[in-house]
Amino acid sequence: MTSAPSPAPVSNFLRTIIDNDLAQGRYADKRWAGKPGPASVQATGDIDPARIRTRFPPEPNGYLHIGHAKSICLNFGLAHDYQGACHLRFDDTNPEKEEDEYVNAIIDMVEWLGFDWKYGNENNRYFASDYFEYMYTFAQALVQAGLAYVDEQSAEEMRATRGTLTEKGTNSPWRDRPVEESLRLLDEMRDGKHPDGSMALRARIDMGSPNINMRDPVLYRIRHVPHHRTGDRWCIYPMYSWAHPVEDALEGITHSICTLEFEDQRPFYDWILNHLADLGQLQRPLPRQYEFARLNLSYVVTSKRKLLQLVREGYVNGWDDPRLPTLAGLRRRGYTPASIRLFCERLGVSKADSRIDYSLLEQALRDDLDPIAARSVAVLDPIKLVLTNYPEGKTELCHAPRNPHDPEAGQREFPLGRELWIERDDFREEPPKKYFRLFPGNTVRLKYGYIIRCTGCVKDENGNVTEVHAEYLPDTKSGTPGADSVKVKGNITWISTEHAISAEIRLYDRLFSDPHPDSGDKNFLDAINPDSCTIVQGWLEPGTQLTADTPLQFERLGYFIADRKDSTSEKPVLNRSATLKDSWAQKS
Ligand code: ATP
Ligand code: MG
Numbered sequence: 001m002t003s004a005p006s007p008a009p010v011s012n013f014l015r016t017i018i019d020n021d022l023a024q025g026r027y028a029d030k031r032w033a034g035k036p037g038p039a040s041v042q043a044t045g046d047i048d049p050a051r052i053r054t055r056f057p058p059e060p061n062g063y064l065h066i067g068h069a070k071s072i073c074l075n076f077g078l079a080h081d082y083q084g085a086c087h088l089r090f091d092d093t094n095p096e097k098e099e100d101e102y103v104n105a106i107i108d109m110v111e112w113l114g115f116d117w118k119y120g121n122e123n124n125r126y127f128a129s130d131y132f133e134y135m136y137t138f139a140q141a142l143v144q145a146g147l148a149y150v151d152e153q154s155a156e157e158m159r160a161t162r163g164t165l166t167e168k169g170t171n172s173p174w175r176d177r178p179v180e181e182s183l184r185l186l187d188e189m190r191d192g193k194h195p196d197g198s199m200a201l202r203a204r205i206d207m208g209s210p211n212i213n214m215r216d217p218v219l220y221r222i223r224h225v226p227h228h229r230t231g232d233r234w235c236i237y238p239m240y241s242w243a244h245p246v247e248d249a250l251e252g253i254t255h256s257i258c259t260l261e262f263e264d265q266r267p268f269y270d271w272i273l274n275h276l277a278d279l280g281q282l283q284r285p286l287p288r289q290y291e292f293a294r295l296n297l298s299y300v301v302t303s304k305r306k307l308l309q310l311v312r313e314g315y316v317n318g319w320d321d322p323r324l325p326t327l328a329g330l331r332r333r334g335y336t337p338a339s340i341r342l343f344c345e346r347l348g349v350s351k352a353d354s355r356i357d358y359s360l361l362e363q364a365l366r367d368d369l370d371p372i373a374a375r376s377v378a379v380l381d382p383i384k385l386v387l388t389n390y391p392e393g394k395t396e397l398c399h400a401p402r403n404p405h406d407p408e409a410g411q412r413e414f415p416l417g418r419e420l421w422i423e424r425d426d427f428r429e430e431p432p433k434k435y436f437r438l439f440p441g442n443t444v445r446l447k448y449g450y451i452i453r454c455t456g457c458v459k460d461e462n463g464n465v466t467e468v469h470a471e472y473l474p475d476t477k478s479g480t481p482g483a484d485s486v487k488v489k490g491n492i493t494w495i496s497t498e499h500a501i502s503a504e505i506r507l508y509d510r511l512f513s514d515p516h517p518d519s520g521d522k523n524f525l526d527a528i529n530p531d532s533c534t535i536v537q538g539w540l541e542p543g544t545q546l547t548a549d550t551p552l553q554f555e556r557l558g559y560f561i562a563d564r565k566d567s568t569s570e571k572p573v574l575n576r577s578a579t580l581k582d583s584w585a586q587k588s
Contacts, residue, residue: 009081012349014074014290018052018082018255027052027254027285036126036250038134039283050119052084052254056110057091057128057247060102060228062304063319063326064109066340066361070295073344075257076115085119087251089126093243095227103228105319109327114337128247129229135238135246136190139201139219141279143182148219149175150185152199161207162215169207169215189222192235196222203242205271213268217241245269248287249276256287259294260353266291292349298515299358300325301524315528316511320565322575323511323532333508334551334561334577339368358510362578365559369577371405373553375412377447377493377541378574380505380557382421384497385438387452389471390418395496398448399479414541416449420494421539427468429457436490438468444490447555451476451486493555500539503546503572506563507534546572556580 009015021027033045054075058068079086088110092098107125110116117124142148151158151174163169186201188194201220209215219242224235238246245268248256256269269289276282301307302325310316310324320328330340343364347356395415402409422438431439438444438454445451450472458467475482514527544552548564558579567573 009077010345010348013351014078014255014257014292014349017290018078021254022051022082030252030254030285031283032252034122036131036252038137038250038281039277042252042283048252050079050083050085052079052082053087053252054079054084054255054257055087055089055248055251055253057089057244058106059091059094060099060106061094061097062102062308063105063328065302065304065307065327066297066300066325066330066343067295067302069113069327069340070344070347071257071259072110072113072115073341074292074349076110078255078257084254085122085124086115086117087124087126087253088117089128089247089251091240091244091247092127092129092227092229093132093238093240095223095225095237098228100228105328109331112327112331112337113340124251126247126251127229128243129227131243131247131250132230132234132238134250135243138246138276138281139186140183141281142203142219142275143179143186143201145275145279146179146204147275148182148201148203149177150182150189150199151175151202151216155197158200158218162212163207165212169212171207172202172216175204175216186220189220189236190234192224194222196224198222201236203268203271205268211264211267213241213264214271217268241265241268242272245272245287245289246276246282248289249273249282252283253287254285256289258289258291260291260351261294262289263291265289291351293351293353295347296353296355297325297358297361298355299510299512299517301512301518303518306518306524309525310511315525322506322563323508332548332564333575334559335365336368336551339365342368355516357515363581365578366581369551369553369559371403373403373551373559374545375401375403375553375555376544377414377495378503378505378538378544378554378557378560379421379423379493379495379500380507380536380538381424382539383424383427383465383468385420385422385427385468385470385494387418387420387472388455388469392418394418395498398477400448412541412543414543415496415499416446416494417496417498419497420446421497421500422468422492422494424465426492427454427457427465429465436488437492438470438490442490443473443486443488444492445476445478445488446472446494447491448478449494450474450478451488495539495541497539499542501542501544501546501572503538503540503574505536505538505560505574505576507536507576508532509534540572540574546574551577553580 030048031042031045032048033041056075076086151172161170200218202216205214207215220236266289273286320332322333395417397413399411427438443453452470452472455469457465509532511532512527513529517527518524546562552560559577560574563573
């Protein structure tokens with residue numbers, strides 16, 4: 001692992017379970033051949049040096065989002081802290097919707113978050129589709145043992161005979177067909193002799209079980225659809241609930257951590273694994289499944305289907321739109337890997353579902369960036385300030401810390417001249433109460449520069465202010481002995497018009513105006529905030545570092561980053577990552 005995710009891990013129920021498992025030596029005899037495989041392969045290996053094995057198993061049918069980050073930090077974090085291994089497994093058992101584009105994007109984002117799937121010499125990146133042959137062999141073993149059968153009922157018939165929460169299901173007429181017949185039909189299914197939906201392989205468990213998931217769940221269905229990796233080799237594909245335990249077991253996973261919706265699947269998970277182990281197909285000790293509460297974040301949607309709809313229908317500009325909760329979007333917005341890890345660490349791990357406010361994510365970003373962000377000045381709504389007593393053509397340098405938390409980073413310097421850009425809102429002809437910035441007769445400090453006294457303004461024919469006028473007080477420059485000779489209550493930021501860098505600045509607000517855009521039967525599209533992106537043309541302090549890897553804090557305005565796609569040195573484009581917490585940020 002290249003970077004440790006959390007310095008001092010906080011305990012949680014999963015750590016307690018792992019501590020107990022390790023204390024009892026539950027996995028002490030587990031063998032590992034250095035690669036995934038059934039019992040016969042693992043038996044050739046030595047005792048697994050990894051004390052635990054976890055996995056992060058995304059389906060490559062979309063981009064990772066902040067909810068996935070919680071699972072990534074948890075699984076990779078536990079493996080790291082317990083000297084174990086965490087596998088990145090592409091759960092690509094569903095041929096529709098899965099694409100290599102997503103595989104690559106997922107790899108990128110897990111690495112970006114600071115994790116990898118190496119363990120010693122092992123490269124634990126796997127594709128569930130590589131296990132199709134094993135799964136098929138296991139299915140045959142189950143049929144042979146009378147634990148699975150080929151059912152020729154239609155999908156509707158299966159649904160109708162499955163029963164309900166209060167009513168038991170009824171047995172399929174094909175449930176007791178001879179083993180040889182099921183074996184032959186299973187081969188025919190694989191060989192493409194039967195159309196989609198004409199038959200399915202089902203586990204033979206108990207149609208009267210109080211747990212609907214145990215009422216003879218389907219293992220294989222026929223889908224004549226090419227797969228992104230296996231092409232046309234298969235036309236039967238395993239159902240998730242059958243594939244997942246098998247994938248875990250083949251990889252020697254010890255702790256299979258998933259979200260709470262899968263709690264009802266756990267009996268089937270154990271049923272499959274125990275039978276396959278009894279049949280000699282899988283080694284013991286077997287993986288165990290544990291469930292934790294998924295992340296629900298306010299003001300966003302994280303369902304991949306809904307994210308896809310936002311992208312496809314043009315509500316946002318691609319999967320990495322800075323307003324999306326995708327990791328690609330958050331990165332482009334200016335989120336750092338450390339800020340996301342910090343957020344996940346603060347969330348903790350529990351078994352109780354809850355909703356987390358979006359502001360926690362923003363706060364984690366501020367807490368990460370405040371000590372490291374390069375300070376600079378920007379003017380987003382510019383109006384010209386003329387220092388009428390400052391000599392034409394003259395400029396002089398002013399100095400400010402690169403980062404007030406890091407004196408060793410030194411000072412930055414930038415010129416002051418007769419004409420400056422200031423924020424339009426820093427001048428009022430008629431000041432409201434408690435307004436301490438520029439108005440005729442008032443004095444303020446040009447931050448890091450001189451104290452100035454406002455003398456008036458120039459207006460156009462419509463009465464709009466086009467220029468603010470002031471006189472500077474020559475002996476009051478910051479850092480000189482006379483700096484404190486005049487007391488002022490206001491402090492304003494500025495940039496020399498002659499030297500300022502012109503930039504497009506994208507100011508983001510929440511994508512949804514409803515904190516729970518997809519709760520109940522709401523249509524999440526109804527809650528889209530029409531003002532989620534405001535683009536302004538502003539000015540930046542000369543020398544501002546404009547790379548997508550340099551977080552900036554513009555004084556008074558917030559955290560910003562050069563846009564990794566659209567920004568060029570000729571035409572800088574910046575994203576506001578978050579506002580500042582202090583009241584300046586709320587002033588507009
Ligand atoms: P969708 O249902 O929208 O397709 P998914 O949750 O099924 O998304 P997967 O790619 O299957 O997406 O998820 C990979 C892993 O990430 C799973 O182990 C899942 O439990 C975890 N995960 C997904 N969303 C969240 C979330 N909001 N909070 C925590 N873990 C999550
Ligand atoms: Mg899924």
